[in-house]
Structure formats: structure tokens, C-alpha cells
Amino acid sequence: MKKIGILFILVVLSVFFTNCAKSDEYIDPRGTDYAGSESCIQCHQVQYNMAFQSSHFKATAPANSENVLGNFDEGSHTFIYDKNTRLVMEKRNDSLYQVLYKNGKEVEAHRFEIIFGTKHAQTSVYWRNHNTYELPVSYYNSIHNWATSPGFPADKPYFDRMVVKDCYSCHASNASSRSVNQSSEEKNFLSMDVEDIIDKKTIVYGIDCERCHGPAKKHVNFHLKNPTVKTANSITSFKTLNRQQKLDACALCHAGNDGMKMKSRFEFKPGDNLSEFFRETRSINDTANFDVHGNQFRLMAQSKCFINSEKMDCITCHNPHENASKNMASYSKICMSCHQGLKHNEKTLKIMPEKLLADNCVECHMPKKASGAIKFQLSNSKQLSEYILRTHKIGIYPMEKK
Template sequence: MLIVQCTQIESKDIRGAAYAGSETCVSCHGDLQHSDVHNAHLRSSGLLNPGSADSLEIPSGEFIFNEKTKVKVENRADGLYQIALINGENKKEEKSAVYFGSGAHAYTFAFWYGNQLMQMPLNYLPAEKLWVNSPGFPEEQIYFGRPIITKCLECHSSYIKKDPIKAGTFKAQEEQYIQGSLIAGIDCERCHGPAAEHVNFHKENPEEKKAYAMVKYETLSHSRKIDMCGVCHSGMGHQTLKSNFAFKPGDTLQALPQYRTYQGEDPDVHGKQKPLLEASKCYQIGKADCLSCHDIHGKKTMNLSLYSQKCISCHQDTKHETLPEKDRAVLAANCIDCHMPVKTSQDIGFQLSNSKEKLPYRLRTHRIAIYQDVIAGKQ
């Protein structure tokens, strides 16, 4: 890791004086900023300023509900718009202010309605190059009415400040925010914790190379390592004692109310990587954690072969005696498709334009196991 003397930068991070801000982190750790894998977290949300849609390769398009109703998407000079057309007449249009998603699977969009952040009617699927109806939205009508709640932002951004309102004035799902307070993406301090004390020490002691006042992931217990990632990768089925924004390395999910560990079910593959991994013998016996396979700061683009090498590093003596001889050639190059197969999410599907058909949302399961249906060729 390249460490150089930090540049004197005054932080004005909205989270408070304990936070240094990512710009300060980058002044010393700029080599990590350019990691493709790391940037997937940074790109988990972002502001849609003029020209942003072009840089993300998000095109204009349309979605047809029926012969009278459709949504048109226009990538204009001042931003990305979604327009409700009824019998060809523009009934409503909104400008996208925020996008969610790194682009690996899908982009979701939101617009400001007063101080509420509202979800746009359409999602964009980069791989398929399709505009689709947002999951869970009505199949026959255009819908601009779903609020983006704090629970969503806690896993797709680093911070947003709520607008204080009178108790009882609004329902919980109608949370209001301070525009301009959003820290988009998952930044350094979401995973490493507040860094101002660390930065100040190393500014005053540039010769000291040992990280001061930062929690090291490798020093955490097995369960707390996975909790660090699980605060966002456990799905929506748990409630926290306080905002996820306040979760820091070394905190535990086990102490939070209504959080439960794996109970023997097969959790949906969307967003539930932690309970799926907890169901795996690699976790239970092998003590694998998220970073056993994922190099968050790595600059190397991972593929099935590289992930498989991580499997083989622990399973060198595995014989696969029941596997047909003709299939054994793939063992060194691809453990993943058999033991972490791609599965269809039961929670999310994307309605296609001019159709009631839904495009399945398929993700790789994190429950590492022997899947007899895959072995039998019935996947």
C-alpha cells in the first residue's frame, strides 16, 4: 500500500467532526481509490448531474404499459427525465436526481418531491439494454409514488440528513431529508469508521507508518467481521437499534433487536449474502468470512477461475470421486458454478415493456454447498 505524507485538508463532513471525509483519505491512499472492485461500492449510488447519464451509458428510451399509457425517458442536456404519456399527452415529468446501483445488474432512479426522495417508475438494465418497470410497481399504470426510505439509503449511500418535522405530521415512509446532504456511494468511513483522529495523528506524525486510531478488519472476531459487511448484506429482515449509518467496525448485529441468524431456510439471493454464507460449512467450520474471497481493495478484476483458486487453497484434497471423468477438467477453473450456482430471486423481477412477462433477476447464491440438482444437470 502506498502511504505518503497527507496534505493538509480541512474536513467539513456533514456527519460531524469525527469524520475526515473521503477526499482526505484519498490524499494519502489514492492508490486504493482506483481499485475497480472498491469503486463498485463507491458507485452504489450517485448524483445525476448534467452529463452523468452519458458517462454511465444510460440512454433515452421508453416503456409501454398499453396502447394508451407509456413512460418516455429523455436524456436531455440538463439531465435524465422520465415522462408519463397518456394518449400521447405529457401528464407528468420528473428529473432524476440520484441513481442507485453500480451498473452490474440494474440502475434505479429517484427524484426530489419537496424534501422527499421518490423512486422513478422505470429501472434500466445495462446488460440487457432495457428499460423496465420498477420491481413491485403496478403492472398497468405509471407510478411516481414510492418514497425512498432511510433503510434503503443506509445500504446504498454513506449518509443523508433527515429534515426535522413535527411528530405525527407524516407517516414513517414519508421521511424527509435535507437536499444536498446526501453522501452518495459507500465511502471509506462507512467501512473503516470515523477517521479524523487517525488523519490528525498522521499529519502530526508523518514518519509513523502504523495506522493509528483505526480498527483493523483482521483483528476482529469471526462474527464481527461478517457483521461489518452484513449490516448492509443481510436483507431487509432486521431492525437496528440505531441507524445503520452509525454502525462501526467492531459493532455487532447480534445485540440489535429483531435480528436473527440463519434458521435453516434458504434465504432469497437478493441482498441476503450474510445469512446465506452463515448457512455454509465454509463459514461454520472453515471460519470463512467475506474477505476470504472478496478483495475489496484489489485492483485485479476477479473471475470464476480466480475465485476457484481461493476455494482450492482450502480444499486441495477434495477428490470429486462421484463426478464423471469428462467433467473433472473444469475443477481447477470453476468451483463456483457448482457450489455457488446462479439462482432466481423470488423477491424481484422486472416487467418488460408492452408485456406482463417479468425478466427474472438472477444472482449467485452465497450459500456454499453441494447442490444435487446442479450435479444432475437440472439447474
């Protein structure tokens, strides 16, 4: 009798503990094929440490006082629309807000909820009725200050720009949306009865390991069970992909946004062909001026280096787990791996002596250019400021004295 009692208790306890373990287990919003980046650390510490610091991992994140850029202290926390209207960046308890004042009275306040970006600029969104809306003022590193979010007016505040799923498809690893019936007060005669809302719980912030490598739960389980196997199982190896497939894995988010969409970017896995996701409206050989913002692929594809080498891709110059290197000499080494015995003419060498030239290929052949798509305005200014990035169209540009 006693034995059965103990046995019973043991059974109850074991059921209890297995359930506990189960509820502790990470469940990825993308489904049971996904393991989540944390699970990679134990076997890929090096890649994890690098990628975790990268802009990719920080492309979106829940806003908090550590990751929101910009000044919230008096002196430089105010954007003035006109003498009666001002927007103030305020810290209230643990939260950050953009607060609109008219004639000194608070009119509305919106919380920084999700950040987009860290390197050149950062824009944030707030939640309203299960959708996200861009805050009217963003932070720009080039001026170390607040200015209008791209495309926003500088003479009146605007809180109604919805940040749709498309933004998340390039800046996050998942965001599911669903259609809901609109409440009667939101309904109007022109719009339809249903609208898409983003399900907050399904957002996987940043561009994580499985966003680039595809679902890896099987891979993780296999290697946990078979620790002696040292060759990769159940994961797509980039080494087995052809050039176009490798390019597509980056071009998914680095080739602009003007193709006709056929499938969601979130469905893309390494090895897939981008041509099944977008129908191109412009040819790759197009002489069009692609924007330096968000279109590295098409600019690179216009270069003779890309066309004639038949092997250049993004990984030629970038470690996919790290940010772009700030060391320009390191890129020169890559240039010279294809351009040995290179001779510049007298005129060029007068502008820059050979020794200096050797470390600065990028300065002349991939110069910085202003984006045509992104411009911003400072508080109290009529003038548009430029957003400057390096072009990926490698070529010979008109020379100025450096």
C-alpha cells in the same frame, strides 16, 4: 507610524487568508470527526484507486448524463403501458427525465436526480417535497433495456413510491432526516401531523472509506503531523477484530432487511456488534431460503464451509476495496486452499473432466439463482422476468449437463 500601518495591513491580510483557508476546508456532513475520502488519497493511493472504481463507491450518486445507464434515443427509450399511455426517457438540456404522455400529451415529467446501482440494475429517484421517490422504470443490464422498477406495475404508471432513509442506510454513507410539520394541504385525518424529510445537504453518496473504517479525522491529522510514524494511529484495524466483528462489518448491509431495527445502520462503526442494531427474527441456522439478493451473509452462513472451517468470512474471497472478481478460476484457487486432495466421483467427472473442473468450482457449488424478491416486467409484457445472482450457499446441487 508607517511601521504600524504596515503591521496593521499584515494583520488584516493574515486574518483574511486564514479565514479563506478555513472556508475552503472540507466539512463532512457527518461531523468534524470525519475527514472525507479525498483526504485519504495522499497516503493510501492504492486503496483509493481501487475503491473509487468499485460498486460500493457508486452505490448512490447524483444522476448525470455520464452515470445514468440506458438509452435515451428514439427507438428504445419508450415504455408502453397501454395504447394511450407511454413513458419516455428524455434528455432535456443537461438533464434526464422520465416523461409521461397520455394520448400524445405530456402529463408529468420527473428528473433523474439520484442513481442507485450500476452492476446488474440501476434505479433512480426524483425529489418531491424534500423526499425522494423512485422512478417507475429502471434499467437492467441482463436485458440491456428498460423495464418496471422492482414491484412496480406494468399496466399503469406509478410515481408515489417513497425511497426512505433505510435505502440510503445501505447505499450511502450518510443521510439525515428530520421531522417537520406537514403543510395543511398534505395533512389528512389518517396520518400524523409530522413526517420525516431527508435533508439533501447531508447525503454522502456511495459507500466511502469512513463508512467501513469509521471516522478518521484524528487518524489523518495525526499522520499529517507525524509523517515518520509508519504504524496506524487512531483508526480501528480490521486485524484486531474477531471473526464475528469482521462479519458484522459486512453483514450490516449484506444480511437482508428483516431484523427488528433498534439503531440506525448509519451509527455502526467497525468493531460494533450487529446484535445491538437488529434483533434477529430468524435464527442463523434456519433452513429458510434466504434471497440471493442482499443476503450473502445468511446464505454463506448456512454452508458447511462456513460452519466447519470456523474461519471463513467475506474477505476470504473478496478484496473489500474491489468488485467481485469476474475470473472464476481465481475463486477456485481459494476453494482449493481448503480442499486439497479433493476427489470427485466418476459420475461427476463424466459431466466435467478434472482439468476443467479445477477452474470451475463456483459454477457447480455456488450456482446462479433467481431472486424471489426482485422481478421486473418489460414494456408490453405480462411476463415477469427474473433477476439472477450467484448464491452464497456453497453446497452440492443437482447436476445438469454443462
